Structures are given as structure tokens and as C-alpha cells.
Amino acid sequence: MSSNKGFFNIPWRDVLRYKDLLYMFVKRDVIVIYKQTILGPIWFFVQPILTTIVYIVVFGGIAGISTDGIPKALFYSSGIIIWNYFSESLTLTSKTFLENANIFGKVYFPRIIVPIAKVTSGLLKFLVQFLFFLVVLAVYVLKGTEIHVSYHIVFVPFLLICIALLGMGLGIIFTSLTTKYRDLNFLIQFGVSLMMYATPVIYPLSSVPQKYKGLILMNPVTHLVEGFRFAFTGSGVWSWGGLGYTGLVTVIVLSLGILIFSKVENTFMDTV
Amino acid sequence: MSRAIEVESLGKLYRLGEVGTGTLSHDLKRWWAKARGQGDPYAKVGQLNDRTKAASKNEYVWALKDISFNINKGDVVGIIGRNGAGKSTLLKVLSRITAPSEGNVRIKGRIASLLEVGTGFHTEMTGRENVFMNGTILGMTRYEIASKFDDIVDFAGVSKYIDTPVKRYSSGMMVRLGFAVAAFLEPEILIVDEVLAVGDFEFQERALGKMKEVSKNGGRTVLFVSHNMQAISILCKKSFLLKSGSLAMEGETESVINSYLLENKVDHSKLTYEKENKSDESRIEKLYLKTTRPNNIQDNGQPMSIVFEIDNKVKIDGAAIAIEIVNAYDERILNLTLYHNNMNFCDITGKFKLECVIPKCRLYMGNYRLKVHFTANYGRTKIEMLNDVCYFEVTMLNLERSYPWTINEMKYIEDYKWILS
Numbered sequence: 039m040s041s042n043k044g045f046f047n048i049p050w051r052d053v054l055r056y057k058d059l060l061y062m063f064v065k066r067d068v069i070v071i072y073k074q075t076i077l078g079p080i081w082f083f084v085q086p087i088l089t090t091i092v093y094i095v096v097f098g099g100i101a102g103i104s105t106d107g108i109p110k111a112l113f114y115s116s117g118i119i120i121w122n123y124f125s126e127s128l129t130l131t132s133k134t135f136l137e138n139a140n141i142f143g144k145v146y147f148p149r150i151i152v153p154i155a156k157v158t159s160g161l162l163k164f165l166v167q168f169l170f171f172l173v174v175l176a177v178y179v180l181k182g183t184e185i186h187v188s189y190h191i192v193f194v195p196f197l198l199i200c201i202a203l204l205g206m207g208l209g210i211i212f213t214s215l216t217t218k219y220r221d222l223n224f225l226i227q228f229g230v231s232l233m234m235y236a237t238p239v240i241y242p243l244s245s246v247p248q249k250y251k252g253l254i255l256m257n258p259v260t261h262l263v264e265g266f267r268f269a270f271t272g273s274g275v276w277s278w279g280g281l282g283y284t285g286l287v288t289v290i291v292l293s294l295g296i297l298i299f300s301k302v303e304n305t306f307m308d309t310v
Numbered sequence: 311m312s313r314a315i316e317v318e319s320l321g322k323l324y325r326l327g328e329v330g331t332g333t334l335s336h337d338l339k340r341w342w343a344k345a346r347g348q349g350d351p352y353a354k355v356g357q358l359n360d361r362t363k364a365a366s367k368n369e370y371v372w373a374l375k376d377i378s379f380n381i382n383k384g385d386v387v388g389i390i391g392r393n394g395a396g397k398s399t400l401l402k403v404l405s406r407i408t409a410p411s412e413g414n415v416r417i418k419g420r421i422a423s424l425l426e427v428g429t430g431f432h433t434e435m436t437g438r439e440n441v442f443m444n445g446t447i448l449g450m451t452r453y454e455i456a457s458k459f460d461d462i463v464d465f466a467g468v469s470k471y472i473d474t475p476v477k478r479y480s481s482g483m484m485v486r487l488g489f490a491v492a493a494f495l496e497p498e499i500l501i502v503d504e505v506l507a508v509g510d511f512e513f514q515e516r517a518l519g520k521m522k523e524v525s526k527n528g529g530r531t532v533l534f535v536s537h538n539m540q541a542i543s544i545l546c547k548k549s550f551l552l553k554s555g556s557l558a559m560e561g562e563t564e565s566v567i568n569s570y571l572l573e574n575k576v577d578h579s580k581l582t583y584e585k586e587n588k589s590d591e592s593r594i595e596k597l598y599l600k601t602t603r604p605n606n607i608q609d610n611g612q613p614m615s616i617v618f619e620i621d622n623k624v625k626i627d628g629a630a631i632a633i634e635i636v637n638a639y640d641e642r643i644l645n646l647t648l649y650h651n652n653m654n655f656c657d658i659t660g661k662f663k664l665e666c667v668i669p670k671c672r673l674y675m676g677n678y679r680l681k682v683h684f685t686a687n688y689g690r691t692k693i694e695m696l697n698d699v700c701y702f703e704v705t706m707l708n709l710e711r712s713y714p715w716t717i718n719e720m721k722y723i724e725d726y727k728w729i730l731s
Contacts (some may be wrong), residue, residue: 059446066432073475142455144426146406214591218337292475303407307402308324 052060052148059147068162073179082166090115094173097240104181106242106273108185109178115171116267117239120201123164124259130156132212132226133246135306142307149303153210157202164198175270186272197262200281200288204258207292214295214302219307224272238263243275258284312333313418314499314531315381315404318578320413320652322374322399332689338466367644373399375555377413383498386525386532388546388563390539395552398503401425403488404533405501419498419531422449426503430678433477437468437487440476444491458494465516466490486513499531500524504538521545539567540714543707567707572604581606583699587621592693594684595621599700600665606702610709610723614671616680616700618664622656628688629656633666634681635673635699643673649688672722673704675715 053060073080085187093114097103105113129151135142136154180183216222237259247255254260261280268274360699374396383388391397402408404415405423430447431440441462443456450519455462463469466486468479476484502521518541525532525545536542542549542563549566551559559569587593596619601608608614616633628650635644646666650656655664672682682696683689 056449057447058450058452061452062443062446066435066439069439070432070434107550141430143402143448144429145423147447147449254527307408 042122044178048272049148053154056147056151060151060155064159064162064181065154065247067159079166082163083170086115086118086167086170089118093118093240094149103241104245106244108273109183111174112185112271113242113267113273114240115174115251116270117263119164119171120168120197120263120266121259122167123160123198124201124205124262125234126160126163127157127202128209128212129226129230130160131206131209132216133212135214135217135302136213136223139307150210150299153206153213153299156209157206160205161198171270176192186275188266188269188272190265190276194266197266197269197281200284201259201262203292204262204288207288207295210295211291214298214306217302217306233257233259236260238274242273246254252264255280258287268288312383313380313416313417314383315379315533316414317377317404318414318416320374320377320400320403320410320415321372322396322403322408323411324371326369326371331649369688372555374403374410377557379550379557379560381531381533383419383531384529385548386534388542388549388566389533389535389552390537390542390549390566391490391552391558396555397552398425399555400502400552401503401533417499420449421499421501422495422497423501424448424492424495424503425501426488427485427492428445429631431476431484431488434475436475437479441472441491444488448492448495449497450495454496455491459505462487462490462494465520482513485629487613489513489517493517493524495528501533501535503535518544518714519712538714539570539705539707541685543567544710565636568603568607577688577723578650580699580701583607583696586686587623590623592620592622592624592626592684594682594694594696595619596663596681597680597696597699599702601702603705606700608673608702608704609673610673610675610704610706611670616666616668618666619661620664620684621661622659625659626656626686626693628686629690629693630683630685631664632683632685632689634683635678636681637721638677639718670725671704672724674718674720674722675704675706676718677701677703 072081075081077084090111094110098105098110098114134149134152134156142149175185175187212222213227235242236254236257238254243251243254243260243264259283261275261277264274265276265281268276347406364545365696377400389397389400396425399408401423402425403410404417405421405425407423407425409461420614428440428444430443432443435443438459440467441459442452444456463472466483466489468483468487471479471483476487480485502716521532521541524530525534532545534542534545546563548561549563549571551566559566582596582598583594584596584598585593587595595618598617599606599608600615600617602614603609618631628652631648633644633646634642635646646668648655648664648666679698679702680700682694682699683692684694684696685691686693706723710717
């Protein structure tokens with residue numbers, strides 16, 4: 039340990055040594071959610087179900103936005119669960135330093151474990167909500183609605199990894215920048231909900247006017263949401279080029295995030 | 311002997327005042343200086359830390375400056391110093407919570423720091439879950455915790471509540487559970503900050519006992535910060551004294567404590583009585599104590615003297631001296647007297663020295679002062695009376711007991727032994 043620490047100086051070997059701490063953080067996130075509730079883990083389902091219903095009524099029914107020819111419930115729920123995973127990965131990791139200042143001020147452990155734990159427990163939550171999505175999917179398949187489940191589903195794990203790492207990359211950049219200057223906290227609160235409108239969650243990419251298409255395609259999350267939807271429903275766009283671009287952005291954002299994070303973690307206790 | 315900790319010209323710079331809009335311009339200047347290959351412009355202007363001085367225009371302060379030391383494997387080292395001397399900052403740097411502003415720290419071996427008990431406790435989780443949570447935060451593996459789980463719960467004495475959320479615990483129970491987890495840590499290097507100061511009497515006894523056990527057998531390197539000189543002198547052979555962010559002294563605990571006490575007392579006028587005799591009468595010119603430690607600090611069980619320097623201008627008939635030792639609660643604890651018929655004094659004029667030797671001071675730890683009566687006519691005529699002089703403190707740093715001594719527990723300690731037949 040020295041005052042001059044190099045870039046990318048995350049102690050990865052320590053991270054491995056503390057893998058049980060990662061496990062405990064994930065466990066804590068999961069069990070604390072349903073402590074003193076009657077429905078317990080069922081609450082994981084309630085949020086996407088209600089959101090889906092509201093979207094069906096507001097965006098599908100009232101605003102009459104196209105759902106690309108697939109059932110509304112399927113269209114919205116696929117978008118919602120994948121977007122939720124992204125937005126939670128981002129917002130939860132963006133609070134790493136401020137929320138854990140107490141623990142960080144008393145004990146050393148590799149700080150990067152906290153954001154990793156957040157995206158891991160987020161993944162568990164996603165998987166539960168994914169079950170809900172599969173049920174909706176199964177209902178429509180049994181009803182005989184024409185749905186094309188594509189072989190692309192084998193790539194879905196990669197989409198999820200991309201979602202998680204992109205969210206975490208952005209999140210740790212934000213948390214590193216907000217230890218000293220809290221200004222960005224205000225930005226992130228509404229920034230994430232605004233960003234959803236720049237992502238094809240409530241509308242299909244195919245319905246975006248040419249004028250705005252370039253902008254929407256620049257959003258790396260676009261390709262992940264569209265790809266996820268395409269893999270399970272056949273609606274949407276699977277673009278290898280777009281996913282390649284997303285992958286590249288993810289790598290850059292994550293590297294930048296780790297770089298800033300590893301610099302900030304050294305001294306953030308002095309400025310937080 | 312192999313080194314466990316090597317610290318080389320360590321420094322830690324802090325900025326005073328609020329972090330706000332002004333911070334950005336400092337950051338930019340600093341970044342610009344760095345980009346041009348220069349050092350931190352604010353590092354040069356930082357001054358040594360002295361919290362009592364009013365904040366000057368200078369907003370940067372060295373909480374630690376130029377600290378270098380080595381600690382060998384198996385050493386138990388105490389760190390003492392006044393509030394704000396940099397003790398906690400040093401521990402934070404050593405336990406990797408914050409990085410030094412300059413210098414290097416090399417640590418060999420698994421290190422665990424105990425700056426607080428029960429770090430990471432979540433109130434919604436049960437005692438059992440929190441033991442695992444806290445243990446893994448401190449660097450234990452789940453397997454390790456599971457194998458010691460019963461001992462931990464036993465040590466904490468909360469087995470009945472182990473499956474209850476800790477929000478239902480009393481604060482004392484939480485502290486017990488937190489300390490119990492820490493007590494079963496087995497790092498090669500352990501850093502402990504003032505954690506013994508919490509909990510009830512019985513718990514403190516256990517905690518101190520456990521600390522002793524850890525430091526005496528086990529060959530572990532321990533760094534221990536405390537304001538409790540009693541605990542430091544029992545646990546640590548070697549100590550460091552920090553003063554305004556720098557290492558003022560390093561050596562045997564005994565002498566480091568002495569020099570800390572020396573620095574600590576300020577009002578020297580209260581320690582001795584001194585007044586030149588300009589009258590034609592007989593007067594006490596000087597009254598002082600010979601104590602085991604500097605600045606009128608006396609170890610219990612050790613010899614102590616009260617020394618008079620008397621200027622006897624006239625012959626006194628039946629001179630007598632009475633010394634009252636009064637404690638901080640104004641209770642008269644002892645009366646030490648000298649009558650003319652015990653020893654002839656003040657029979658002739660001139661200056662002389664008179665020493666009252668207490669072979670073994672048995673006063674209980676605490677603060678005391680003297681009242682002195684100097685009389686003639688076998689105590690009937692007052693010559694001089696000195697009120698509230700020679701303030702002194704009795705400590706029991708070398709007196710060991712399995713649990714800590716508490717203030718005002720008794721008045722004095724008698725010599726005694728037990729005989730079993």
C-alpha cells in the first residue's frame with residue numbers, strides 16, 4: 039500500500055478471498071426484502087405485474103402505441119423486466135460509497151464487492167421476474183398465439199451479463215463522482231427514468247421515426263432490450279452490429295468505472 | 311525477527327472546513343499541477359495538526375506527518391496520545407480504510423481491524439445471520455464462522471436470542487455479540503481501537519481477559535489504541551506516543567506512559583508549593599512530592615515522599631507538622647503527623663529539609679492533594695497552614711487484576727495474602 043497507486047488497482051486476489059462476504063451481502067439483500075412481510079418473495083412478482091398492467095392500459099390502450107404485432111402483456115413484460123434489471127443495477131451501485139460509508143470507514147475489504155453483490159442480488163430478482171415472464175409466454179403459446187421463440191435465446195445469458203456490467207459500470211462511475219460532489223445524485227434520480235424513454239421498452243424500435251432512430255440506436259441498452267424481446271417473441275431486432283457496439287461500450291464504461299472507482303476508494307473516507 | 315508492519319515516512323493530509331463549491335477549484339489546481347509533473351500544491355502548505363490553535367487561513371492539515379516505524383511479528387504495541395494526536399488516523403491507514411497522502415506502508419500477513427464492534431450488523435437480520443455477516447466483513451470465511459459459531463454465541467451469552475432479529479436486542483447485547491465475533495478472529499495482525507470502553511462490568515472483564523489471552527499466547531501482532539493506561543500497561547510491552555500527528559516517542563510502555571503523563575499535566579504551579587520567606591517568622595519555603603512518575607504521578611505500592619524545606623527564623627517550642635491527604639471528594643484519607651517529642655526539629659534557627667517517607671503508598675487510584683498544618687506549642691498555636699497544595703495522582707498501572715479497576719471502588723489497597731490449610 040502506498041500513496042502512489044496505479045490504475046486498475048483493484049485487489050482481485052482479495053476479492054476472491056472475500057467471496058463469502060459477497061455471498062453474505064447477496065443473502066442479506068434477498069432476505070431483508072421479505073422480513074416482516076406476509077407475502078415475502080411474492081412481492082418480487084407484484085411490481086412487474088402491476089407495471090405491465092398499467093403500461094397495457096396507458097401506453098397500449100390510451101396512447102395506442104404499437105406493440106409490433108405481439109400480445110401487449112408479452113411485449114411490455116419482456117421490456118419491463120430487462121429494463122428493471124438495468125435500472126436497478128445502475129441506481130443501486132450508484133449508491134455504493136454513500137450508503138456504505140459507515141462500514142467502509144471501519145473495516146477494509148475490497149470495495150468492489152459491494153457493487154458486484156448488488157448486481158448479483160439484482161440478477162436473482164430478475165430471474166424470479168423472468169419466471170413470471172415465462173408464465174405469460176407459456177399462456178400465450180398454449181392459447182395458440184403465434185410466437186416465434188428464436189434460437190437466439192442461447193445468447194440471452196450474454197445479454198444479461200452485458201446489462202449487469204453496463205449498469206454496474208455506469209453506477210460505479212456515478213458513485214465515485216458523488217463522494218465529493220453530490221450534484222450528480224440529483225441527475226441520476228430522474229436521469230434513469232428519462233433514459234427509459236430513449237430505450238424501446240414501451241414502443242418497438244420498428245416504430246421509431248427515421249429522424250430519431252440514430253439517437254435511439256446510440257443507446258446501448260436499446261440493442262439489449264430488442265435482442266431479449268426478439269429471442270423470446272420473434273418481435274424486435276436482433277442486430278449483431280448493434281450488440282457488438284453495445285459490448286464495446288460496456289467494456290469501455292466498465293473499464294472506466296473500475297479505473298475511477300479504484301482511485302476513489304483509496305481516499306473517499308476523507309471526502310465523503 | 312521478521313517484520314509484520316513497516317511504515318516509512320507516512321503522511322496524511324486533511325482539508326479542514328466544508329467540502330463545497332470551493333473544492334472544485336482546488337481539485338483543478340491540484341490536477342493541473344499533477345499534469346505538469348509537479349507535486350500536490352496543497353501538500354506543501356499543510357501545517358502540523360494542533361486542534362487547539364484557531365484555524366488559520368491555511369485549510370490543509372497534516373493529521374500524520376513523517377511517521378516511520380517497524381513492528382516485529384508477535385509484538386503487542388500500544389499507541390497513546392491525546393485526542394486528535396492522530397491515533398485513529400494511523401489505525402485507519404494501517405487497516406487500509408484510507409490511503410496515505412505520502413509514504414509507504416508494508417504489511418505482511420493477514421490483517422484484521424477492530425475499530426468498532428458489530429460492523430455491518432443489519433437490524434432486521436437475526437443474531438445468527440448477523441454473526442455470519444459481521445464475520446465475513448471482518449474477513450472470516452463462512453466455514454470458519456460455522457466451526458466457531460457455538461463458541462461465539464457462548465462467549466456473547468445471547469444463545470436464547472440468537473434467532474431473534476437484532477433490533478429486539480438491548481444495545482449491550484449487540485455489543486456483546488459484535489465483540490464475540492471479533493474475539494474469535496484469528497488474523498496474524500490485529501488492530502484494536504478503544505473497543506474495551508463499551509459494555510457492562512462483567513463484559514469488560516471478559517473483553518480485557520480475551521485481549522490478554524490473544525496478546526500473550528498466539529504470537530500474534532497486536533496494535534492497540536486506548537486512553538486507558540491501565541489496559542495499555544498490562545497488554546503492551548512496547549508503545550508509541552503520538553503528538554500532533556508525529557511520532558514523539560517509541561519504546562518500553564513504561565517510559566512512554568511516563569512521557570505521555572509528563573506532557574499531559576500542564577498546571578505545574580499546583581504540583582509544588584514554593585514561597586520565599588521574607589518575614590521574620592518561621593515559614594515553609596517549599597513543599598514538594600517525590601513520586602514514582604513525573605508530574606506527581608505515583609504508583610500504588612511504591613514509595614513516596616513529601617519533602618519540606620523550612621526556613622526557621624525563630625526557635626519554636628514544641629513544633630509540630632500535620633499533613634492531611636484529601637481526595638477529590640474532599641474526604642480526608644490520611645493524617646501524617648510529626649511532633650516535637652518524636653523528633654527534635656525547629657530547635658535551632660536556619661534552613662533545613664524535612665522528608666516524610668511513605669514506604670508503600672497504598673492509596674487507591676485517583677486524585678489527591680495535601681493540607682498542611684505547621685504549628686507550635688504542641689499543636690496549639692498556628693504558625694502556618696497550607697491549603698490544597700501538591701496535587702497528585704495515584705495510578706495502579708502495574709497492579710494486575712483479571713478485570714479492570716474502576717474509579718472510586720475503594721479507598722486504599724491493603725497488603726494481604728490468603729492461606730489455605
